[in-house]
Amino acid sequence: MKIIDRLKEHKIHISFEVFPPKTDEGFEKVASAVDTMAQLEPAFISVTYGAGGGTSKNTAKIASHIKNDLGVLSLAHLTCASSTKEEVRKVIHNLKEQGIENILALRGDIPSDMPFPDKGRFRYAYELVEEIRKHGDFCIGAACYPEGHVENEHKEDDIRYLKQKVDSGVDFLTTQMFFDNDIHYNFLYRIREAGITVPVLPGIMPITSASQMKRSQELSGTIFPRRFLAILDRFGSSPGAMRQAGIAYATDQIIDLLANGVKNIHIYTMNKPDVAAAIMGNLSEIIKA
Numbered sequence: 001m002k003i004i005d006r007l008k009e010h011k012i013h014i015s016f017e018v019f020p021p022k023t024d025e026g027f028e029k030v031a032s033a034v035d036t037m038a039q040l041e042p043a044f045i046s047v048t049y050g051a052g053g054g055t056s057k058n059t060a061k062i063a064s065h066i067k068n069d070l071g072v073l074s075l076a077h078l079t080c081a082s083s084t085k086e087e088v089r090k091v092i093h094n095l096k097e098q099g100i101e102n103i104l105a106l107r108g109d110i111p112s113d114m115p116f117p118d119k120g121r122f123r124y125a126y127e128l129v130e131e132i133r134k135h136g137d138f139c140i141g142a143a144c145y146p147e148g149h150v151e152n153e154h155k156e157d158d159i160r161y162l163k164q165k166v167d168s169g170v171d172f173l174t175t176q177m178f179f180d181n182d183i184h185y186n187f188l189y190r191i192r193e194a195g196i197t198v199p200v201l202p203g204i205m206p207i208t209s210a211s212q213m214k215r216s217q218e219l220s221g222t223i224f225p226r227r228f229l230a231i232l233d234r235f236g237s238s239p240g241a242m243r244q245a246g247i248a249y250a251t252d253q254i255i256d257l258l259a260n261g262v263k264n265i266h267i268y269t270m271n272k273p274d275v276a277a278a279i280m281g282n283l284s285e286i287i288k289a
């Protein structure tokens with residue numbers, strides 16, 4: 001089944017994200033986390049793609065396990081900046097062979113160890129979207145950035161390029177993490193004005209430790225609101241308290257989104273089934289209402 005068809009159902013959809021093991025030996029551990037998450041009945045589980053494509057086989061393997069062994073929709077991420085066009089085509093072919101119908105098409109970060117741009121590799125995600133479209137009937141998702149992408153100084157350019165990407169064949173968008181819902185509402189308003197009409201899944205990252213917050217900020221350049229910083233300041237050095245407060249903060253963001261009419265939410269659960277379960281427990285009646 002395609003994710004876009006699921007998103008068309010008139011109900012609330014909560015999806016999760018995991019990352020693949022770096023080595024074959026790590027497979028069982030990730031598979032076990034995914035097995036527990038599947039019991040929480042997510043709308044789908046997405047599997048990230050390691051920078052440089054080094055873990056591409058494991059992305060496909062976990063995505064295939066989710067779909068074929070657990071019967072849950074899976075979404076395989078795919079990046080293109082560090083791989084040749086031929087390597088990318090091989091990965092698409094492999095995903096097709098594994099029966100994966102949903103791909104999140106990404107450029108990936110600009111590689112520091114090879115020239116970029118380079119005519120042997122795709123330069124932007126929209127080129128990857130065009131390539132995937134040539135390989136048959138995939139449902140294609142792509143990334144978007146409520147606070148603007150870090151490389152782009154002007155938010156309006158970012159939205160113009162996002163429109164180009166969507167028009168090249170994107171079925172739905174997932175946002176970068178954000179911690180202030182008003183930023184998301186403002187972004188939604190601006191992209192709808194720009195004529196982008198596909199479903200947008202807000203990406204919620206539960207921050208359960210001070211070190212995770214630091215990593216998230218480095219990765220995404222996101223703004224942490226004062227309310228979040230106060231939590232970190234007060235509870236950051238008490239692991240149990242920070243975990244509880246981080247789960248409560250993410251739950252609160254999700255409840256606000258749902259109360260404001262959002263129907264589809266993606267949680268960056270990473271490989272933490274306990275965090276996914278705690279949030280789903282907090283929402284058990286809310287998602288039925």
Ligand SMILES: Cc1cc2nc3c(=O)[nH]c(=O)nc-3n(C[C@H](O)[C@H](O)[C@H](O)COP(=O)(O)OP(=O)(O)OC[C@H]3O[C@@H](n4cnc5c(N)ncnc54)[C@H](O)[C@@H]3O)c2cc1C
Binds near residue numbers: 079123
């Ligand atoms: C939901 C989500 C999931 C992610 N998953 C992964 C993952 O699994 N693995 C991983 O390595 N990374 C992942 N990333 C990170 C992502 O790869 C980086 O943010 C990357 O820097 C940009 O990827 P993109 O697909 O958004 O690129 P693009 O859409 O190509 O945009 C990249 C930059 O180029 C600009 N741009 C786009 N088109 C044009 C154009 N025609 N002319 C000029 N400028 C243009 C954009 O405004 C933007 O600044 C994810 C990000 C998100 C939000």
